[in-house]
Amino acid sequence: MTTQPLTVRDGMVVTLDYTLRRENGEIIDTSVGREALEYLQGAGQIIPGLEQALYGMVVGEERRVVVAPEDAYGEVDPEAVHLIPHSAFPPGMEVEPGMVLQVRNQYGEVSQAWVADVQPEGVVLDFNHPLAGMTLYFDAKIVGLRPATPEELIHGHVHGAGGHEH
Numbered sequence: 801m802t803t804q805p806l807t808v809r810d811g812m813v814v815t816l817d818y819t820l821r822r823e824n825g826e827i828i829d830t831s832v833g834r835e836a837l838e839y840l841q842g843a844g845q846i847i848p849g850l851e852q853a854l855y856g857m858v859v860g861e862e863r864r865v866v867v868a869p870e871d872a873y874g875e876v877d878p879e880a881v882h883l884i885p886h887s888a889f890p891p892g893m894e895v896e897p898g899m900v901l902q903v904r905n906q907y908g909e910v911s912q913a914w915v916a917d918v919q920p921e922g923v924v925l926d927f928n929h930p931l932a933g934m935t936l937y938f939d940a941k942i943v944g945l946r947p948a949t950p951e952e953l954i955h956g957h958v959h960g961a962g963g964h965e966h
């Protein structure tokens with residue numbers, strides 16, 4: 801019997817340390833100093849460009865991954881920016897640029913938007929993901945690998961050490 805090192809492939813639970821930066825080097829998000837990210841490879845739980853780049857890596861390996869917008873949060877859609885009249889907001893609500901709002905449409909679906917501008921005619925809401933249109937720079941390090949349990953494979957996500965949590 802030969803032992804082969806575990807590698808990142810479909811059906812593996814990957815524990816990942818990462819730092820995400822913009823092109824200018826500014827840190828957007830990092831797991832350093834917090835808990836590493838645990839996800840199921842091949843289940844589409846992380847952005848496609850990052851997931852693709854991690855195939856074949858082993859524990860302890862580090863990789864710089866550059867992800868184009870189309871493999872991350874998509875291009876900016878100009879049609880996803882809307883001017884909403886002030887009357888559509890609850891009276892007395894303080895709306896300021898940069899705020900993130902949960903918006904319910906006429907069909908009852910909730911989506912997230914951020915306030916791009918506040919104008920006399922209304923509030924400019926941008927439904928694009930805040931990272932849309934951006935090339936993302938990841939420093940990724942594999943810190944753990946294990947085969948997913950059959951239950952995790954069926955569910956398409958990782959179950960915590962405490963068992964099944966939903």
Ligand code: ZN
Binds near residue numbers: 952955957964965
């Ligand atoms: Zn589950």
